[in-house]
Amino acid sequence: MNSSRPVTIKDIAKRFRCSPSTVSRALNDHPAINEDTRKNIQEYAREVGYQRNEVSLSLLNKKTATLGVVVPTISNYYETAVIEGLHNVLQPMGYTLNICVTNESYLLEKEYLSKLLSNRTEGIFLSVSQETYDSGYYEHLEQVIQRKTPLIFIDREYEDFETSRATVDDYHGAFAAVEHLINMGYKQIAHLKGPNGLTVSEQRFKGYKDCLTKYGFPVREELIINTNFRVESAILPARRLLEMDSPPDAIFGVNDQVAIGAMRVAKDKGLRIPQDIGLVGFDNSPISAYTFPSLTTVNRPGRKIGMEASRLFLSQLNASGDFSHESIVLPSELIIRESSLRV
Amino acid sequence: MNSSRPVTIKDIAKRFRCSPSTVSRALNDHPAINEDTRKNIQEYAREVGYQRNEVSLSLLNKKTATLGVVVPTISNYYETAVIEGLHNVLQPMGYTLNICVTNESYLLEKEYLSKLLSNRTEGIFLSVSQETYDSGYYEHLEQVIQRKTPLIFIDREYEDFETSRATVDDYHGAFAAVEHLINMGYKQIAHLKGPNGLTVSEQRFKGYKDCLTKYGFPVREELIINTNFRVESAILPARRLLEMDSPPDAIFGVNDQVAIGAMRVAKDKGLRIPQDIGLVGFDNSPISAYTFPSLTTVNRPGRKIGMEASRLFLSQLNASGDFSHESIVLPSELIIRESSLRV
DNA sequence: ATATTGAATGCAAACGTTTGAAAAAATTTA
DNA sequence: TAAATTTTTTCAAACGTTTGCATTCAATAT
Numbered sequence: 001m002n003s004s005r006p007v008t009i010k011d012i013a014k015r016f017r018c019s020p021s022t023v024s025r026a027l028n029d030h031p032a033i034n035e036d037t038r039k040n041i042q043e044y045a046r047e048v049g050y051q052r053n054e055v056s057l058s059l060l061n062k063k064t065a066t067l068g069v070v071v072p073t074i075s076n077y078y079e080t081a082v083i084e085g086l087h088n089v090l091q092p093m094g095y096t097l098n099i100c101v102t103n104e105s106y107l108l109e110k111e112y113l114s115k116l117l118s119n120r121t122e123g124i125f126l127s128v129s130q131e132t133y134d135s136g137y138y139e140h141l142e143q144v145i146q147r148k149t150p151l152i153f154i155d156r157e158y159e160d161f162e163t164s165r166a167t168v169d170d171y172h173g174a175f176a177a178v179e180h181l182i183n184m185g186y187k188q189i190a191h192l193k194g195p196n197g198l199t200v201s202e203q204r205f206k207g208y209k210d211c212l213t214k215y216g217f218p219v220r221e222e223l224i225i226n227t228n229f230r231v232e233s234a235i236l237p238a239r240r241l242l243e244m245d246s247p248p249d250a251i252f253g254v255n256d257q258v259a260i261g262a263m264r265v266a267k268d269k270g271l272r273i274p275q276d277i278g279l280v281g282f283d284n285s286p287i288s289a290y291t292f293p294s295l296t297t298v299n300r301p302g303r304k305i306g307m308e309a310s311r312l313f314l315s316q317l318n319a320s321g322d323f324s325h326e327s328i329v330l331p332s333e334l335i336i337r338e339s340s341l342r343v
Numbered sequence: 344m345n346s347s348r349p350v351t352i353k354d355i356a357k358r359f360r361c362s363p364s365t366v367s368r369a370l371n372d373h374p375a376i377n378e379d380t381r382k383n384i385q386e387y388a389r390e391v392g393y394q395r396n397e398v399s400l401s402l403l404n405k406k407t408a409t410l411g412v413v414v415p416t417i418s419n420y421y422e423t424a425v426i427e428g429l430h431n432v433l434q435p436m437g438y439t440l441n442i443c444v445t446n447e448s449y450l451l452e453k454e455y456l457s458k459l460l461s462n463r464t465e466g467i468f469l470s471v472s473q474e475t476y477d478s479g480y481y482e483h484l485e486q487v488i489q490r491k492t493p494l495i496f497i498d499r500e501y502e503d504f505e506t507s508r509a510t511v512d513d514y515h516g517a518f519a520a521v522e523h524l525i526n527m528g529y530k531q532i533a534h535l536k537g538p539n540g541l542t543v544s545e546q547r548f549k550g551y552k553d554c555l556t557k558y559g560f561p562v563r564e565e566l567i568i569n570t571n572f573r574v575e576s577a578i579l580p581a582r583r584l585l586e587m588d589s590p591p592d593a594i595f596g597v598n599d600q601v602a603i604g605a606m607r608v609a610k611d612k613g614l615r616i617p618q619d620i621g622l623v624g625f626d627n628s629p630i631s632a633y634t635f636p637s638l639t640t641v642n643r644p645g646r647k648i649g650m651e652a653s654r655l656f657l658s659q660l661n662a663s664g665d666f667s668h669e670s671i672v673l674p675s676e677l678i679i680r681e682s683s684l685r686v
Numbered sequence: 687a688t689a690t691t692g693a694a695t696g697c698a699a700a701c702g703t704t705t706g707a708a709a710a711a712a713t714t715t716a
Numbered sequence: 717t718a719a720a721t722t723t724t725t726t727c728a729a730a731c732g733t734t735t736g737c738a739t740t741c742a743a744t745a746t
């Protein structure tokens with residue numbers, strides 16, 4: 001019966017033997033519409049479940065009220081916190097977020113950006129994929145710039161682009177973490193590093209190295225092993241570290257997951273934490289406060305990053321024409337817990 | 344200089360002194376277009392970065408290639424796994440997922456659904472919010488049904504609606520978990536329950552109760568305490584349980600987070616796991632395999648759910664007209680690890 | 687009775703693209 | 717060289733909505 005075709009303004013116009021304009025105005029409470037007409041039309045519209053076709057409006061106004069969020073993954077606490085932050089600011093302003101997960105793939109990232117532009121997305125928040133980083137291809141971003149669509153980098157940035165970016169101060173967070181371990185008297189501090197090439201990995205690595213150097217410790221190659229951020233990826237590296245002839249007495253993990261993996265391995269070997277080995281993670285994920293022992297970590301204000309990024313977007317929007325590119329770097333904060341608190 | 348207005352087909356037509364139709368056909372490799380014309384136009388289009396306006400196409404074809412995914416949260420492993428599953432199937436088919444996070448709010452859920460319909464989304468995957476559940480208002484769903492937009496329930500379902508749904512067999516998973524604890528000789532099994540009213544909570548709770556009853560154990564009110572799925576929310580309840588005069592010797596948590604919270608509390612009290620107290624979670628989140636001791640849990644095939652839900656959507660699409668509503672229930676699987684393996 | 691006002695409604699264009707049918711241009715055939 | 721054919725291009729409508737301007741119609745003032 002009920003044809004599935006959505007009711008349009010024309011359908012209503014036909015029903016009332018009036019023009020579409022009248023219906024449009026009636027529905028939008030335009031003053032120059034007879035009170036009765038207005039009421040009747042509005043009532044009927046409600047009855048038949050009329051819903052304005054936003055697609056046509058988008059075409060007409062060249063506004064879609066849609067923003068793209070392109071991220072490598074949503075499987076970590078941090079990323080979802082960022083999205084929550086974006087959401088908290090932008091949703092109330094009427095924006096819809098289009099969340100695209102690139103899964104670290106350059107091709108997907110490119111495709112998503114292209115699609116977002118085709119869909120006339122009004123702004124793009126981007127955390128570039130690892131493949132993009134590795135390959136160094138950035139033409140797909142040129143597109144975005146050329147079209148003057150506001151582009152905001154989140155965390156993983158590409159330095160050569162003139163645009164706004166919001167990042168956490170990974171460097172000083174890592175530095176503080178290692179410094180804390182040194183203060184606690186640890187002498188051989190290993191690092192379970194993130195994938196090569198990513199800003200996040202490299203900045204934390206740099207903080208680690210610089211801190212060791214500052215305090216006169218050597219940076220020992222064999223104490224630095226790569227992981228892919230995931231807990232499983234830390235197991236073998238941690239084992240390798242702890243089975244060395246002169247094993248480290250502390251491990252700084254590139255994130256909490258990795259540190260928790262190392263914690264498990266240490267416990268399996270009967271090591272006491274923090275007495276025999278100190279552990280520090282990064283992210284301050286909810287679980288890190290409730291491991292046993294609880295994990296010392298570096299807080300990364302994901303929600304705040306999302307909110308700051310929103311702010312950057314909005315200011316770029318208002319400053320149409322004049323560039324107004326800002327770089328926001330939010331401080332990270334060392335959170336000392338049991339896993340490193342040696343007394 | 345470069346005006347920020349996107350290049351349109353008309354602009355190109357003007358440049359070549361031809362009609363928009365010619366340009367359109369040239370760009371789409373229509374056979375009835377002169378080879379030279381085609382080449383020139385395509386080259387020029389590439390040069391100026393022409394990108395088809397998908398909005399106008401959506402209006403014309405009444406197809407948006409967009410699907411809505413409305414979920415209460417994306418902060419858990421499971422939800423992101425579901426989204427990954429949806430993504431894996433639907434992205435290659437050209438669909439864009441519009442992920443909407445309701446944050447358990449009825450109002451937001453309603454608003455999102457309305458917006459998705461207005462945007463002519465071609466299908467909606469919905470896991471209803473807790474408020475919706477509590478309130479019992481479902482008119483906002485009637486809208487979707489009335490518009491014949493395919494609607495697929497994920498996990499949190501509302502039984503009265505005629506539509507497809509994909510859920511995990513929470514009941515039998517919980518049953519198996521508790522049965523396992525009983526087999527291991529635990530006598531007083533407590534339950535850290537999820538929020539009231541949610542299918543997920545209630546099904547697991549029912550599995551817990553039925554299993555106890557089957558094995559002749561009483562269901563003791565004081566051993567059942569609510570949580571909100573989050574690790575923090577388990578701390579006080581777990582403490583209350585373990586400080587009872589006759590405390591439980593096992594705890595079944597509604598999810599891994601909650602179980603890990605209980606694990607922490609138990610350890611703080613100096614209890615040995617699994618000797619003094621057995622623990623079981625639910626979800627098989629990545630971390631659960633690497634806690635110390637590792638956590639017995641129930642696997643919830645999130646990615647598979649996403650893939651099955653996609654399948655349900657596609658079959659509903661093809662069977663346009665004739666209803667073809669299916670309910671898929673995927674089995675959950677007990678994964679026995681150290682936290683309950685008492686020998 | 688006519689001009690003047692005011693309220694209510696309709697017309698037509700616009701947003702960017704596609705597409706069947708018609709028209710125009712180029713080519714071949716008789 | 718005209719007719720027939722083929723190739724190439726243009727026209728116009730459509731998708732659903734909004735909006736400045738024109739129009740209609742009734743009521744009031746002169």
